[in-house]
Amino acid sequence: MRKNYKKLSLFCLSAMLSVAAVAVTDSNEANLGTMRGRIVDNSNQVLPGATVMIENLHTGVVSDANGFYTIPNLKPGVYTVKVSYVGYQPTTAKLTISAEKTEVKDFVLSEGMELKGVEVKGAFHGQSRAINTQKNNFNITNVVSADQIGKFPDSNIGDALKRINGINVQYDQGEARFGQVRGTSPDLTSVTVNGNRLPSAEGDIRNVQLDLIPADMIQTIEVNKVVTADMDGDAIGGSINLITKNTPYKEVFNITAGTGYSWISEKPQLNLGLTYGNRFFNDKLGFMAAISYQNSPAGSDNTEFEYDIDDDGKVVLTDAEVRQYYVTRERQSYSLSLDYVFNPNHKVFFNGIYNRRNDWENRYRVSYKDLADGEGEMKAQIETKGGSADNRGARLERQQTMDYTLGGEHLLWDKLSADWSASFSRASEGRPDERYMSLEQKDITINMADAGLRQPYSTTYINLDEGEWKLDEFTNANENIIENEWKFKLDFELPLANGLYGNKLKFGGKYTRKSKTKDVVCYDYTDGYEAMFGDDYSNYYINRIRDGFMPGSQYKSTMFIDKNYLGGISHVDLAAMGGEQVLEESAGNYDATEQVSAGYLRFEQKLGKKLELMLGLRMEATNLKTSGFNWIVDEDENEYLEPTGTYKNNYINWLPSVLLKYNATDDLKVRASYTKTLARPKYSHMMPGSSINRTESPVEVFVGNPDLKPVISNNYDLSAEYYFKSVGLVSASLFYKRINDYMVEHVSKGSYGNYDDCKITRPVNAFDADLLGVELGLQRDFGFIHPSLKCFGFYGNYTYTHSNVVKSVFGNKDEQALPGSPEHMANASLYFDKGGLNVRLSYNFTSAFQDDEEYQEEAQLRRYYDKVNYLDLNASYTWGKDIKYTFYAAANNLLNQPLRYYQGEKDRTMQVEYYGVKLQAGFKLSF
Structure with a gap:
């Protein structure tokens, strides 16, 4: 079967393309012309989603994300073309089409005029861009333009996404990191650039780590909640497409400079941005470059707790921790877009973006362990987390992503157009010289208050000057993770007929090759340090739990080993200590190679003036190879890593789609669809080996599963949108997903190898589940109440999801909800926009949901992500004519919402982390 796998996938792909090629040959006509151009406003900003119509032919198209449009398949003659855009006066022009030629016509729409009592600028200008694209797309999408992003106090793309209907985000150090679409976990959603x-x-x-990408580097965010056949099929929740700044219509020059303040770091922040674009050589060469730099000292106040079930079936507190984080987060982002227009029928382009985030982190932790073992059997640990002097004495985590694409757009004959692209993407994470030094006091009694409630704390004061403390750990680790992707794509589009029953065919193929490597090497220098330095660390104690620790004053301050002392230990000293490699840390290393060959057909058919149909079929053939290590301890307690060899997992998925769009009126759109999508297993889950962490009690074991199957979802969607004449809309959507083979990390207790008391984690295809949801949205100014209120407006949405596990490999059906699926999500924003002044108060809510990282057999031990309430306030003032000057200010997290997990019951805290309020202010120039 596996021998014929590649032949079968290539046969399927070639068969699909052959069918399309026949259509090209049979439908080709001579002496036809084409109309192409770009839609912009009178400030030379491109207008995506504009409708370009030749009304007497009942033929039209919608401008793309960069304002370009193409109408092929036109007989020679004179045509009246009408361009319409929500919030702008429609424009018409006569254009003469010649045989076998392409005529270029750009349309410039006026802005700043009055329409139904609304002035189209400021907040409404940004809304109009998003609304037009959303209105004219065939599938269900939510769109946010750069202008809209700028109206919210969001520093990265993850924070901007939480404003969109049906999206929840998960946080790291107070910033949104992962996005969840429509009640699905983050790994069921694709993020594209x-x-x-x-x-x-x-x-x-x-x-994808959304906090890597600054918000000001993106031109448009498109959330496709229904994917079409020409899009990648691994998007069960949806596809988040980030469109970078593309080549402009005319010269663009913007500068941003700002600062901020964090309660915890008590240090200033720095934000810088620069964008320049223009066209050269008679507009043949387009150029756009952007740079963003952010430096944000911050941190968090954290407490964590762990519970277990004792022999009597009672839930007991086993471990408690107090953590103080100090973090400096630096982002650098660079983007470049180029295009060269040879003639109206042929263009090549290059888009590239590079993002780097340096995260310097120090963590000071007090741990109370074995709390359920009884008096005199407990222990306390005090730990400093840092790095080498080269890394500021902090743990440096450097994450990088990049995407470079070379492509072309060509009109080959009278009708047939072709788009191609070749791309290289890379993501990496490096942690050089990550160090931990901890001290331990054993066989003591620790008294805990409020165990099992929201904030347990120790009433036993832990002090390094009292009791017998011993060096428990001194490690130095280096981690390198690299994932490379090569992608090659070719698409064709063929209009077959114009008019009320016009149709067109789109077809193509894509090949993707991914390779990922994880390499962690860790050495323990505890014995070597004691031999060389004894207890020299005791001369370098420092107090690092700050005053005003937000979980409460009951958490007393203590002393830690100074990070500068830890970082000052040189590599020469480490070599002299002769450390011992910690093999279990390397047991999770792996290599993975994945190849995906895809082909598709997409057919669009008009069924009269109001109804449109899209039929699609996509084939994706996946070929995966993985290799890893087993960590083995023999009878003599000798340790070694044994390579697992290479494991293969190959499969083919056929993904049909049916989409209907009903244009009831020009302002009322109804959409219905059926699609089939998938989510591939994580590489680390399919690792054929096992890793063991014996430093914990019970021993933590992870066992890979190379036979995991992809998650498959059958999706049904129905939506209706009404667009107001005064920039705004009201929308309602109903969706249902039948998700099969949902993956979880199953956690159980038992024996593994030489260890009897183990916590064993193994990824499994665990559930089949139903997911039902409703989305409601409203964007509107208050001018309909009274003209004097047109400067006030509301932006809001609400999503309800209900999930139910219908089949479980664990033999029960009592699951209340699918892991990673919140029941309620809501956003609300009140804004004022007049005379250059914009003020916005924004609120975000997500209800609690079961975390999808681990699935505990005992319901009392399952981990839940608690509900969140975020309140942000921001304001800006813009003035100037030829040069626009903008001053802005923002306050984030006014409610001081913590990140909180609970275990089993709502009041049984597992983790709570506070970040405080963050303030920002700055200045922008637009030439």
């Missing part, structure tokens, strides 16, 4: 899926910088997931 200009249509190319980004690889993940982390070793254990496929999820």
Whole structure:
């Protein structure tokens, strides 16, 4: 079967393309012309989603994300063309089409005029761009333009996404990191840049780190909740497409400079941005470059707790921790877009973006362990987390992503157009010289108050000057994770007929090759340090739990080993200590190679003036190879890593789609669809080996599963949208997903190898589940109440999801909800926009949901992500004519919402982490 796998996948792909090629040959006509151009406003900003119609032919198209449009298949003659855009006066022009020629016509729409009592600028200008694209797309999408992003106090793309209907985000150090679409976990959603899926910088997931990309580097965010056949099929929740700044219509020059302040770091922040674009050589060469730099000292106040079930079936507190984080997060982002227009029928382009985030982190942790073992059997640990002096004495985590695409757009004959692209993407994470030094006091009694409640704490004061403390750990580790992707894509589009019953065919193929490597090497220098330095660390104690620790004053301050002392230990000293490699840390290393060959057909048919149909079929053939290590301890307690060899997992998925769009009126759109999508397993889950962490009690064991199957979802969607004449809309959507083979990390207790008391984690295809949801949205100014209120407006949405596990490999059906699926999500924003002044108060809510990282057999031990309430306030003032000056200010997290997990019951805290309020202010110039 596997021998014929490649032949079968190539046969399927060639068969699909052959069918399309026949259509090209049979439908080709001579002496036809084409109309092409770009839609912009009178400030030379491109207008995506504009409708370009030749009304007497009942033929039209919609401008793309960069304002370009193409109408092929036109007989020679004179045509009246009408361009319409929500919030702008429609424009008409006569254009003469010649045989076998392409006529270029750009349309410039006026802005700043009055329409139904609304002035189209400021917030409404940004809304109009998003609304037009959303209105004219065939599938269900939510669109946010750069202008809209700028109206919210969001520093990265993850924070901007939480404003969109049906999206929840998960946080890291107070910033949104992963996005969840429509009640699905982050690994069921794809994140793409200009249509190319980004690889993940982390070793254990496929999820893209959204906090790597500054918000000001993106031109448009498109959330496709229904994917079409020409899009990658691995998008069960949806596809988040980030469109970078593309080549402009005319010269663009913007500068941003700002600062900020964090409660925890008590240090200033720095934000810088620069964008320049223009066209050269008689507009043949387009150029756009952008740079963003952010430096944000911050941190968090954290407490964590762990519970277990004792022999009597009672839930007991086993471990408690107090953590103080100090973090400096630096982002650098660079983008470049080029295009060269040879003639109206042929253009080549290049898009590239590079993002780097340096995360310098120090963590000071007090741990109370074995709390359920009884008096005199407990222990306390005090730990400093840092790095070498080269890394500021902090743990440096450097994550990088990049995507470079070379492509072309060509009109080959009178009708047939072709688009091609070749792309390279990379994501990486490096942690050089990550160090931990901890001290331990054993066989003591620790008294805990409020165990099992929201904030347990120790009433036993832990002090390094009292009791017998011993060096428990001194390690130095280096981690390198790299994922490379090569992608080659070729698409064709063939209009077959114009008019009320016009149709067109789109077809193509894509090949993707991914390779990912995780390499962690860790050495323990505890014995070597004691031999060389004894207890020299005791001369370098420092207090690092800050005053005003937000979980509460009951958490007393203590002393830690100074990070500068830890970082000052040189590599020469480490070599002299002769450390011992910690093999279990390397047991999770792996190599993975994945190849995906895809082909598709997409047919669009008009069924009269109001109804449109799209039929699609996509084939994706996946060929995966993985290799890893087993960590083995023999009878003599000798340790070694044994290579697993290479494991293969190959499969083919056929993904049909049916989409209907009913244009009831020009302002009322109804959509219905059926699609089939998938989500591939994480590389780390399919690792054929096992890793063991014996430093924990019970011993933590992870066992890979190379036979995992992809998650498959059958999706049904129905939506209706009404667009107001005064820029705004009201929308409602109903969706249902039948998800099969949902993956979880199953956690159980038992024996593994030489260890009897183990916590064993193994990925499995665990559930089949139903997911039902409703989305409601409203964007509107208050001018309909009274003209004097047109400067006030509301932007809001609400999503309800209900999931139910219908089949479980664990033999029960009592699951209340699918892991990773919140029941309620809501956003609300009140804004004022007049005379250059914009003020916005924004609120975000997500209800609690079961975490999808681990699935505990005992319901009392399952981990839940608690509900969140975020309140942000921002304001800006813009003035000037030829040069626009903008001053802005923002306050984030006014409610001081913590990140909180609970275990089993709502009041049984597992983790709570506070970030405080963050303030920002700055200045922008637009030439």
